[in-house]
Amino acid sequence: MSLVLTSNLDEKEQQNGINLPFQYHNYLSQPLELEPDSEVAVQSVKVVKTGNVTLDNFNNLFYSYVGTTTGNLSGTTSLPVPVELTEFGTKSSFNVDELATRIGEKLTSSLGNPMLVKSDLNTSGVVVEVERTASGDDKGGFEGYIFNITNASLSASLNDTKTTANFVDLLGLNVDYSGSWNSASATITKTEADKECDMIGTGMPLALTEGVFKLSFKEAGGEWEVGLSRWMDTNQLDYEDQTPPYVSPLERMLPFYDWVAKSVYDPSGNSGSGIYELRLYHTLYNEQDVVETEFEYWEVGPSSGSLTAPIEIFNNASDYGTEKISEIQFKVINEKMEVFIQSSNGSSASHTLANGSYNADGRQNLKPVSQNNRFMYPRVVVKDHNKKITIQKYNGVTPTNFDYQAQDYQYRRRQNENILKNKPVYDWYAYWGRRTNSGLYQFNARQIDTRYMMEVNASTDDPITYTQKGLNASGGLDTSFVLFLAETETGAGLTGLGNYTKGANAQEMLGFKDTPIIDANIGTYTNNLFSFKSNSVPLTISRSSLFVRLDNFNCESNNGQMTGPSKILYHMPRFDNANNDVGGLFFEPHERTYLKLNNTHKLIINDFDISLCNANETLARNITGKTIVMLHFRKSR
Numbered sequence: 001m002s003l004v005l006t007s008n009l010d011e012k013e014q015q016n017g018i019n020l021p022f023q024y025h026n027y028l029s030q031p032l033e034l035e036p037d038s039e040v041a042v043q044s045v046k047v048v049k050t051g052n053v054t055l056d057n058f059n060n061l062f063y064s065y066v067g068t069t070t071g072n073l074s075g076t077t078s079l080p081v082p083v084e085l086t087e088f089g090t091k092s093s094f095n096v097d098e099l100a101t102r103i104g105e106k107l108t109s110s111l112g113n114p115m116l117v118k119s120d121l122n123t124s125g126v127v128v129e130v131e132r133t134a135s136g137d138d139k140g141g142f143e144g145y146i147f148n149i150t151n152a153s154l155s156a157s158l159n160d161t162k163t164t165a166n167f168v169d170l171l172g173l174n175v176d177y178s179g180s181w182n183s184a185s186a187t188i189t190k191t192e193a194d195k196e197c198d199m200i201g202t203g204m205p206l207a208l209t210e211g212v213f214k215l216s217f218k219e220a221g222g223e224w225e226v227g228l229s230r231w232m233d234t235n236q237l238d239y240e241d242q243t244p245p246y247v248s249p250l251e252r253m254l255p256f257y258d259w260v261a262k263s264v265y266d267p268s269g270n271s272g273s274g275i276y277e278l279r280l281y282h283t284l285y286n287e288q289d290v291v292e293t294e295f296e297y298w299e300v301g302p303s304s305g306s307l308t309a310p311i312e313i314f315n316n317a318s319d320y321g322t323e324k325i326s327e328i329q330f331k332v333i334n335e336k337m338e339v340f341i342q343s344s345n346g347s348s349a350s351h352t353l354a355n356g357s358y359n360a361d362g363r364q365n366l367k368p369v370s371q372n373n374r375f376m377y378p379r380v381v382v383k384d385h386n387k388k389i390t391i392q393k394y395n396g397v398t399p400t401n402f403d404y405q406a407q408d409y410q411y412r413r414r415q416n417e418n419i420l421k422n423k424p425v426y427d428w429y430a431y432w433g434r435r436t437n438s439g440l441y442q443f444n445a446r447q448i449d450t451r452y453m454m455e456v457n458a459s460t461d462d463p464i465t466y467t468q469k470g471l472n473a474s475g476g477l478d479t480s481f482v483l484f485l486a487e488t489e490t491g492a493g494l495t496g497l498g499n500y501t502k503g504a505n506a507q508e509m510l511g512f513k514d515t516p517i518i519d520a521n522i523g524t525y526t527n528n529l530f531s532f533k534s535n536s537v538p539l540t541i542s543r544s545s546l547f548v549r550l551d552n553f554n555c556e557s558n559n560g561q562m563t564g565p566s567k568i569l570y571h572m573p574r575f576d577n578a579n580n581d582v583g584g585l586f587f588e589p590h591e592r593t594y595l596k597l598n599n600t601h602k603l604i605i606n607d608f609d610i611s612l613c614n615a616n617e618t619l620a621r622n623i624t625g626k627t628i629v630m631l632h633f634r635k636s637r
Contacts, residue, residue: 005628024611028606031605033604038603046587049542049581059506072495080500085099095621095622105424115152119400124148142537151479152209158207176195196381198255201377205377211397222263227330256283260292278328286455322343325350475528483517485516504516541582547570547612548568549566550569
């Protein structure tokens, strides 16, 4: 008669390998000799068991917010975004590890900011993990969730991704549009005289931490356009079908930009002989519609003191030489849009046309970057046949498994889960802001585009003032991160939240007792890492029984549910000897049940493969921490 203690090893308690809490391998340095016709039973079991969490309409919703946290919500460039962990009207059960993964995925999709998610510039992004008891009998037990959100900074070197920018026709279904993108030379050329060349880069959005989109228009001919815009649906025939519906009706027939530089022909210029001029525009609200509005950089902004008229543009490359303005650069610094122009030699001529920092007077800066266009994409139009624009630099950021088309809400509705499995949602405007089947979300996009800092500002007596945000001292975005776990009208320094936290109900499920709002006062924010964790243990429930298997012995039971033989040796009921169903549990049967080993001769053993499983023989992955299974061997009676 022999007792054998088996256990997963302390130093191997990570959730992988051959020493899992629910599946492990032990061996004896001195083999155990069993008599012929022996049998085995479970003497006792000690485990740490986590229960499951059931999500439904009463606990599955909270909101995330990325932006300024001072004053009324209408004075910011952001909105809270719903984080719905399960579909409305459904009920789903998760173990805590599965739920942590789900929370992380859904939270990532809600942020709408390429610098806060896992990418080539951010190796961490959003990480939600289970917090477990560090010691004692409940070691490995469930204590709540740990949240970490990393804000990518300038210390993450920006990559020049111009050759992988992947420019495509803006109107992909219109046969009259056919631009030519050469990734090797990073050029966009109008190669067909009777077709339009209007293209958008769909490979990745521009980085918001001093990301640069720089181009040469020396060989672009007389008329061209370059700029940046929010997500646009390239599977369309007409501009009207991809332009936000609250844009001025006349301008819906034209390509929509958030910021754009154009070569515009002025027939009255140059004493009536005509001249091409560099003009700069952004889309603003005029108290009725969103319209493309000129930014007269020679009158306002950082170049207003050195320029008295628009910059002259030429039709022929030879007219530029190396000393005349032929290059333009857009640089985004969080909310600030900077536009810089220079000669090709980099020294003869240069001007900063806008920088977002000239002063707080809205007339002096291009409009701020907002939640509608934090995912922004490069745009190029070439109007003259056989002319081209060369992209000199593009600092893109590529979120993990980013797919441009898969950001579209309508596209996702048409696809099955297998196609979308590895194509996460990142772009707020594409997924939430442009929905047409829900007035609420259509209003969200419009509301941001019509806020006061986005208005046409022609008044000198009462100018619009708004200080655009840049980078923090650590080189990351100067922004705040907030979770609203319960409904509130005010909180985290914001007022006017209204319906934007409506239905939030995940406070207790996430383990934040008496804490409906998570912000910098609750967590820590250092070195561009925002961290916080549950302050109470969320309720979990276990309604299942588990089973002990001895996988490498010649003993056999039968599992009727699975209609076949099994290695199950012992049934662990829902409640242990102390009537507990989660946490540290101890089971010791009043009467042991033995299974024969079917050995006709002496049996020399030194290996034990133990696993804990569910009734369907799947591994019991809700077992964590330290597992001990005591086996009793004896000669059959």
